[in-house]
Amino acid sequence: MVEIFDNDEAGYLAWVAAHPDGYVANMDRSGHFPQYPVVHSAKHKLVSSANIGNFTTGDYIKLCSANLDKLEEFSTDKYGRSLTFCKNCM
Secondary structure, eight states: OEEESSSSSSHHHHHHHHHHHHHEEEEEETTOOOOOOEETTTOEEEEOTTOOOOSSSSSSEEESSSSHHHHHHHHHHHHOOEEETTTTOO
16 A cells, blocks of 8 residues: 655654655655656655654655555556665665
């Protein structure tokens, strides 16, 4: 299952905390950047630190799943794009 977080900071941060072994795909809201969605480990501080904020309220939404294959399938079906893997955490 893939959960989409759009303008839901509290829900997103709760999901990340509950799924430390999960995956978070950062997707640009406009859909214009071909490198997106970029997938990260849910443990990566870039996508999990409450000190950063603005995860789902700015230019990006988050696609989250405990299963990387489901996240890839969702990305391909919805956006026609494969996931790009973060070079730091994946």
